[in-house]
Amino acid sequence: MAVPAARADRVVxxxxxxxxxxxxxxxxxxxxxxxxxxxxxASVLALVAYPFCYAVYLxxxxxxxxxxxxxxGLENYVRLAEDGFFHRAVYNSFLFxxxxxxxxxxxxxxxxxxxxTRIRWRAFWTGVLLxxxxxxxxxxxxxxxxxxxxSLGVLNYLLVRVLGxxxxxxxxxxxxxxxxxxxxxxxxxxxxxxxGISFLAGMKAIPAELYEAAAVDGATTVQRFRHVTLPGLKNxxxxxxxxxxxxxxxxxxxxxxLTKGGPGGATMVMPVLTYETAFGAQRLGExxxxxxxxxxxxxxxxxxxARYMRKGRKR
Amino acid sequence: xxxxATGRLQLGxxxxxxxxxxxxxxxxxxxxxxxxxxxEEQMRSLVSMFWPSPFVxxxxxxxxxxxxxxxxxxxxxxxAVSSTFLATAIGTIGAYALARLRFLxxxxxxxxxxxxxxxxxxxxxxxxYAQIKNMGLANSLAGxxxxxxxxxxxxxxxxxxxxxxxxxxxxxxxxMIDGATRFGAFYRVVLPLAAxxxxxxxxxxxxxxxxxxxxxxxxxxxxxxxxxxxxxxSFITGDVYGWGYLMxxxxxxxxPVIAAYIYLQRYMVEGLTAGSVKG
Numbered sequence: 001m002a003v004p005a006a007r008a009d010r011v012v013x014x015x016x017x018x019x020x021x022x023x024x025x026x027x028x029x030x031x032x033x034x035x036x037x038x039x040x041x042a043s044v045l046a047l048v049a050y051p052f053c054y055a056v057y058l059x060x061x062x063x064x065x066x067x068x069x070x071x072x073g074l075e076n077y078v079r080l081a082e083d084g085f086f087h088r089a090v091y092n093s094f095l096f097x098x099x100x101x102x103x104x105x106x107x108x109x110x111x112x113x114x115x116x117t118r119i120r121w122r123a124f125w126t127g128v129l130l131x132x133x134x135x136x137x138x139x140x141x142x143x144x145x146x147x148x149x150x151s152l153g154v155l156n157y158l159l160v161r162v163l164g165x166x167x168x169x170x171x172x173x174x175x176x177x178x179x180x181x182x183x184x185x186x187x188x189x190x191x192x193x194x195x196g197i198s199f200l201a202g203m204k205a206i207p208a209e210l211y212e213a214a215a216v217d218g219a220t221t222v223q224r225f226r227h228v229t230l231p232g233l234k235n236x237x238x239x240x241x242x243x244x245x246x247x248x249x250x251x252x253x254x255x256x257x258l259t260k261g262g263p264g265g266a267t268m269v270m271p272v273l274t275y276e277t278a279f280g281a282q283r284l285g286e287x288x289x290x291x292x293x294x295x296x297x298x299x300x301x302x303x304x305x306a307r308y309m310r311k312g313r314k315r
Numbered sequence: 316x317x318x319x320a321t322g323r324l325q326l327g328x329x330x331x332x333x334x335x336x337x338x339x340x341x342x343x344x345x346x347x348x349x350x351x352x353x354x355e356e357q358m359r360s361l362v363s364m365f366w367p368s369p370f371v372x373x374x375x376x377x378x379x380x381x382x383x384x385x386x387x388x389x390x391x392x393x394x395a396v397s398s399t400f401l402a403t404a405i406g407t408i409g410a411y412a413l414a415r416l417r418f419l420x421x422x423x424x425x426x427x428x429x430x431x432x433x434x435x436x437x438x439x440x441x442x443x444y445a446q447i448k449n450m451g452l453a454n455s456l457a458g459x460x461x462x463x464x465x466x467x468x469x470x471x472x473x474x475x476x477x478x479x480x481x482x483x484x485x486x487x488x489x490x491m492i493d494g495a496t497r498f499g500a501f502y503r504v505v506l507p508l509a510a511x512x513x514x515x516x517x518x519x520x521x522x523x524x525x526x527x528x529x530x531x532x533x534x535x536x537x538x539x540x541x542x543x544x545x546x547x548x549s550f551i552t553g554d555v556y557g558w559g560y561l562m563x564x565x566x567x568x569x570x571p572v573i574a575a576y577i578y579l580q581r582y583m584v585e586g587l588t589a590g591s592v593k594g
């Protein structure tokens with residue numbers, strides 16, 4: 001046994017001598033490292049980096065489906081800047097995103113705080129409350145489409161016939177006054193568990209001694225939340241809020257299934273407008289300009305978020 | 316005395332709040348389930364709202380016989396399973412390299428992967444569609460399998476990087492001192508320890524691919540080649556929705572995801588918090 005081992009050692013040493021130069025430049029594990037990373041590099045380049053660059057180019061062209069693109073510079077962007085319907089979509093996107101994230105933050109925080117109390121079956125509650133997050137978005141959107149239904153939907157049935165709050169049924173998704181709020185409610189329903197579960201993980205990581213010290217100093221529940229829980233959760237709150245802002249801003253499925261942007265553009269958000277411009281109106285260049293319009297803001301959000309996420313990992 | 320009383324009040328309120336949340340969270344699924352067993356007549360007449368009467372399987376029979384639901388199911392299985400294998404394989408070795416191995420460009424690659432994970436599909440779907448079309452993969456399941464790594468791979472990689480970083484490096488060093496190669500240490504020591512993380516990552520990749528809507532809606536034009544989410548959504552393009560068979564389709568689409576989730580809940584909850592927000 002000893003002899004082959006010794007020989008293997010010598011081979012390794014000799015090999016190292018030849019590769020020492022490369023290893024100094026590329027790092028000691030460069031061969032396995034580059035081998036293992038190359039599929040990711042290939043997929044990121046082919047499926048994200050290249051399409052992204054192509055998108056930037058296409059947004060500066062007139063491109064009809066099945067026709068070669070014609071370069072027009074910033075014309076699409078300039079035209080959108082003057083387009084009232086596009087303005088409305090931008091406004092709606094911000095309204096949809098910020099209201100949704102706000103309510104998800106509130107509900108998620110409440111969920112986490114409640115799950116931190118001395119309740120029984122914590123794993124059960126946590127598990128059940130996470131279900132909307134795992135269930136297919138399209139299924140949830142269809143469920144709510146049916147619940148909101150103006151004539152046969154159960155929401156109107158409950159509010160009119162059971163509780164008697166409303167004199168008659170409301171077309172939740174077909175009336176401009178209620179459509180946006182109804183769509184936001186579905187996004188909140190689906191997204192708040194992610195906030196809750198993340199905050200719960202963050203709260204569990206706050207050392208118990210901090211709470212004990214605060215209790216010794218006579219801090220009330222509110223003061224403990226304000227001075228111990230919130231500072232301890234700061235990074236997670238920032239990460240989850242930014243992550244959800246990106247996701248919500250770009251949420252296509254819920255709005256598309258519930259309203260397709262209607263009635264009369266009342267819930268038209270940018271991703272749905274992108275889709276409609278591309279595959280309804282068949283104007284690809286303009287569609288991508290819609291999608292990329294807020295790219296500087298998106299890029300900034302992504303960079304800040306990526307920083308926080310990496311920092312969160314290093315601790 | 317007063318402390319105990321407020322404690323009990325707090326606990327009572329906590330339970331009340333949890334039960335309310337539970338009802339809000341579960342009601343849409345309950346509603347979907349009972350609708351799938353109702354007759355159209357019952358739905359129209361608004362009687363016995365919260366329980367099917369009569370209880371019928373007609374919606375399921377109609378769904379399976381008269382629509383292309385069975386083909387869609389097969390398509391979804393093929394697409395989700397293939398992209399899960401692809402993403403898990405690529406993501407696992409990649410995450411190990413990015414978490415552990417020392418080589419030029421590692422930090423850059425780790426950041427690039429994370430940023431890729433954050434780039435939303437809503438700005439990629441048109442150019443990706445153009446690209447898939449150029450490759451002759453438009454309107455095929457292969458096109459979806461080729462495109463889904465754009466979101467599954469960065470996600471799996473990011474999630475598993477966190478997992479690998481949490482495994483003590485000394486274990487590999489010990490294995491290598493005992494004569495294992497770097498690859499051997501990864502394969503025999505680290506990988507078995509990371510198995511729960513890999514499982515959680517694979518499940519999330521599966522869920523994401525199973526639930527994906529936008530790419531499948533855009534890339535597939537042939538009715539038979541639709542995946543489940545697009546197929547279900549196609550039921551609402553007409554004026555008459557047929558809520559009964561729509562909801563029975565929704566039930567069958569939800570079952571695999573929720574079953575996997577209930578069975579492996581612990582890993583998935585852990586994986587989610589480790590992958591997105593650790594610390």
